[in-house]
Amino acid sequence: MLDAKIPQGSLSEKWTKYKGSVKLVNPANKRKLEIIVVGTGLAGSSAAASLGEMGYKVKAFCFQDSPRRAHSIAAQGGINAAKNYQNDGDSTYRLFYDTIKGGDYRAREANVHRLAEVSTNIIDQCVAQGVPFAREYGGLLSNRSFGGTQVQRTFYAAGQTGQQLLIGAYQALERQVALGTVEMFARHEMVELVIIDGKARGIIARNLVTGELERHFGHAVLLCTGGYGNVFYLSTNAMGSNVTAAWKVHRKGAYFANPCFTQIHPTCIPVSGDHQSKLTLMSESLRNDGRIWVPAKQSDNRAPNEIPEEERDYYLERRYPAFGNLVPRDVASRAAKERCDAGYGVGTSKQAVYLDYAAAIQRYGKAEESKRNLGSVSSETITALGKEVVKEKYGNLFDMYEKITGENPYEVPMRIYPAVHYTMGGLWVDYELKTTIDGLYALGEANFSDHGANRLGASALMQGLADGYFVIPYTLGNYLAEEIRTNNIPTDHPAFVEAEKNASERINKLISIKGKQTVESFHKRLGKIIWDKCGMARSAEGLKQAIEEVRALKKEFWSDVRIPGGINEMNPELDKAGRVADFIELGELMCLDALERNESCGGHFREEYQTPDGEALRDDENYMYVAAWEMKEENWQLHKESLNYEIVKPSQRSYK
Amino acid sequence: MQHYSMNLKLKVWRQRNANEQGHFETYDVENVSSEMSFLEMIDVLNEQLISKGGEPIAFDHDCREGICGMCSMVIDGRPHGPWKGTTTCQLHMRAFKDGDMITVEPFRANAFPVIKDLMVSRSAFDRIIQAGGYISVNTGNAVDGNALPIEKDKADDAFAAAACIGCGACVAACKNASAMLFVSAKVSHLALLPQGEPERKQRVVNMIAQMDKEGFGSCTNTYACEAECPKEISVLNIARLNREYLDATLSAD
CATH class of the missing domain: 3.10.20.30 (Beta-grasp domain)
Structure with missing residues (x-):
């Protein structure tokens, strides 16, 4: 059994007690300690900035041309915090409870409680940095609701919350760059971890402009490299989002936890054809006001506005009256798939459902009529007033929909379908966010710890910033306090030489295959296998087939991939080839993990395990654990961390 | 369709x-x-x-x-x-x-x-931000988020300026390759908020100095930047930047 090193004491006192007793590093010693941060999204930027402010010497790396581009920027809807500004019954406990329940009782209680505790500090910190959150006329911060909760605790900046939070963290990071505490390496990709005497001591990074391999020493290494959703080829992740850094450390001994826990987001723009390179999310916040429906008749080809109210099936409101359109993501996604598989889907592909704003426009229009004291106005005026309100709340999302589809969502309902969006699984970490390799930490989406088998909306931004601003500054000190006697290790140390040689050999091997098929074509084939057999629904039979298919694909890749260009130059195809090679190996592990978990929970839905009305059927007796996989040769060994619920009593999740 | x-x-x-x-x-x-x-x-x-x-x-x-x-x-x-x-x-x-x-x-x-080909380096933008495009607040120093009410209109204007994605289209559109729209968006975002007030003057002066050092051209008010900006950042921000700069340099001690 794995030990997560959870502090003793009652749940609500663990973090406070930990902070009060954790080892500290004095300021003079901080200046001598070097920290490597890989990835500059919310977790990486906030960690690098905060550690720099504390006086450590930080080196930060990102593969993009600037740290501000990291994919956290694309998060739309918001960030949760237990501020209870709305006086609607929110509290640290409620946020903790909702997150544990939303995660279908597969998250670690102590981590989640800490997350809920620091959530309020995040909002304060961001406001102080100048993050322009939405405000009410009185000048105070505005909130909205999100899926899986019954309180309004989500802070937002129109549909660009991730962008504004990341720019806040990016600016804090650039301030440290100017002060000389952080050195920034953009257009660099980590390709190998350096381990000396069992401790992470540095990385090999590839300069993507020149192709050169560089050696970088650090007393500790932090991976803030995001999730692995691009294993599916089509996902809402950015094109460059990848698992490579996490996979390199996995190959070196870091355990990978719950890889099969992937989130399929219910409201994305449907696939339009084979040319599709990525999918675009429409924020979950749209489910606040939009109503989801399909025609009540199968294969109904009428235009949506021609289908009368009584011939529509608002299936979420029908199946889940208590939460309605605001059920958690996994539930909403499966319900959409169920309707489409049963022949009620809409659009040319029939793989879509409607998200309709007509009722919200009328409701807001009437509210404005009375707010502005207009007396009784025409229905056109009410519609126009309603559209204004909707535009203010969701304008940029509606514009984005129109740009992509060419349809005006103010006039016709949007067509949406689930798409891969987030990965709850990731590197196994203990309470201190340390992986199974000493001195190696994982933050944000790159780790596995807080969301269990399903993440609630507006919680990813919260976790990324919690880890970077408020957790790692404390927990890393506990490790570095013991490192003050370790001098910088010169990068001609044999471990650096060896790691660079490994990285170089692999790159040489890739480019010398000179086969016939493009990297892109392999990635597409991998994505199709994983989506079909390890996507929204999984079965033992399908997973076994998928494992065989992925293994065969791996062989084919390593004998027939074609990578144009050379090594010592900017070569995006070579970068992509390295990433796809790692995704292929991860794909096999995902299927293995999904096969081993003989239950349904959260985003992991095994067709064999469901209730008579089609809900996920957990098996707490046998599977209430974290599956942490260790790579041995080219195979995996399973380790378990048992989950003990001291406070929350796991029950069948019900949103009815 | x-x-x-x-x-x-x-x-x-x-x-x-x-x-x-x-x-x-x-x-x-x-x-x-x-x-x-x-x-x-x-x-x-x-x-x-x-x-x-x-x-x-x-x-x-x-x-x-x-x-x-x-x-x-x-x-x-x-x-x-x-x-x-x-x-x-x-x-x-x-x-x-x-x-x-x-x-x-x-x-x-x-x-x-x-x-290479269609790829360019825009790291000059990062260096302009390093020169002052931030509010100096270390992690852990913040007061409650609602301690300081901000007029909705001002918050909305700050948000509109902060919507800049730093792509550089404004520079590419400008016959002088000026970065004024980018710089003005950041100066406006932070100058409109009370949290940005303490560093307001030095920020604008330092960011402009860095912009000049990077070799961006000057602004001759053709508004091509606004026309091509994918986030439709308004040239009113440039007017605000000029006021801020004038104010900061005339009143500098």
Whole structure:
């Protein structure tokens, strides 16, 4: 059994007690300690900035041309915090409870409680940095609701919350760059971890402009490299989002936890054809006001506005009256798939459902009529007033929909379908966010710890910033306090030489295959296998087939991939080839993990395990654990961390 | 929406690296669907080039949702192409018709050197932010988020300025390669908020100094930047920047 090193004491006192007793590093010693941060999204930027402010010497790396581009920027809807500004019954406990329940009782209680505790500090910190959150006329911060909760605790900046939070963290990071505490390496990709005497001591990074391999020493290494959703080829992740850094450390001994826990987001723009390179999310916040429906008749080809109210099936409101359109993501996604598989889907592909704003426009229009004291106005005026309100709340999302589809969502309902969006699984970490390799930490989406088998909306931004601003500054000190006697290790140390040689050999091997098929074509084939057999629904039979298919694909890749260009130059195809090679190996592990978990929970839905009305059927007796996989040769060994619920009593999740 | 298929000619800037001369090459792309995004059309062309043993066109891109600011390209003479308020990654092929010849170039400015083909370096923007584009508040020093009410109008204006994605289209659109719209958006964002007040004067002075040092040109009020900005950042921010700068330099002690 794995030990997560959870502090003793009652749940609500663990973090406070930990902070009060954790080892500290004095300021003079901080200046001598070097920290490597890989990835500059919310977790990486906030960690690098905060550690720099504390006086450590930080080196930060990102593969993009600037740290501000990291994919956290694309998060739309918001960030949760237990501020209870709305006086609607929110509290640290409620946020903790909702997150544990939303995660279908597969998250670690102590981590989640800490997350809920620091959530309020995040909002304060961001406001102080100048993050322009939405405000009410009185000048105070505005909130909205999100899926899986019954309180309004989500802070937002129109549909660009991730962008504004990341720019806040990016600016804090650039301030440290100017002060000389952080050195920034953009257009660099980590390709190998350096381990000396069992401790992470540095990385090999590839300069993507020149192709050169560089050696970088650090007393500790932090991976803030995001999730692995691009294993599916089509996902809402950015094109460059990848698992490579996490996979390199996995190959070196870091355990990978719950890889099969992937989130399929219910409201994305449907696939339009084979040319599709990525999918675009429409924020979950749209489910606040939009109503989801399909025609009540199968294969109904009428235009949506021609289908009368009584011939529509608002299936979420029908199946889940208590939460309605605001059920958690996994539930909403499966319900959409169920309707489409049963022949009620809409659009040319029939793989879509409607998200309709007509009722919200009328409701807001009437509210404005009375707010502005207009007396009784025409229905056109009410519609126009309603559209204004909707535009203010969701304008940029509606514009984005129109740009992509060419349809005006103010006039016709949007067509949406689930798409891969987030990965709850990731590197196994203990309470201190340390992986199974000493001195190696994982933050944000790159780790596995807080969301269990399903993440609630507006919680990813919260976790990324919690880890970077408020957790790692404390927990890393506990490790570095013991490192003050370790001098910088010169990068001609044999471990650096060896790691660079490994990285170089692999790159040489890739480019010398000179086969016939493009990297892109392999990635597409991998994505199709994983989506079909390890996507929204999984079965033992399908997973076994998928494992065989992925293994065969791996062989084919390593004998027939074609990578144009050379090594010592900017070569995006070579970068992509390295990433796809790692995704292929991860794909096999995902299927293995999904096969081993003989239950349904959260985003992991095994067709064999469901209730008579089609809900996920957990098996707490046998599977209430974290599956942490260790790579041995080219195979995996399973380790378990048992989950003990001291406070929350796991029950069948019900949103009815 | 009626979908259609088209055959196109693409005239694309090719340049091996920063030191070598670049040139245009012309390619045929067939059966392009009107539902594709512009970058997906380039993906198709690149797959064809690789299959024929050629080298794909290098270009910057990442989120493909119009928010990360990584994509660039000047398409038929316009940064991010013909659609107003749209990044290249969100431009869709229904903007074009069968038989069109499309010219694709990198963003051109001395401060944005070409890395390869359509990729340029925009690290000058990061250095301008380093010069003062932040509020100096270390983690852990903040008061309660609601301790300081901010007028909604001001908060909304600050947000509108903060919506800048740092793509550099303003520079590429400007005949002087001026970065005034980018700098003014950040200065406005922070100057409009009470939290930005303590560093207001030194911020604007330092950011302008860095902008000049990077080799961006001066602003001659043609408003091409606003016209081409994918986030439609207003030139009113430039007016605000000028006021802020004047105020800071005249009252400096």
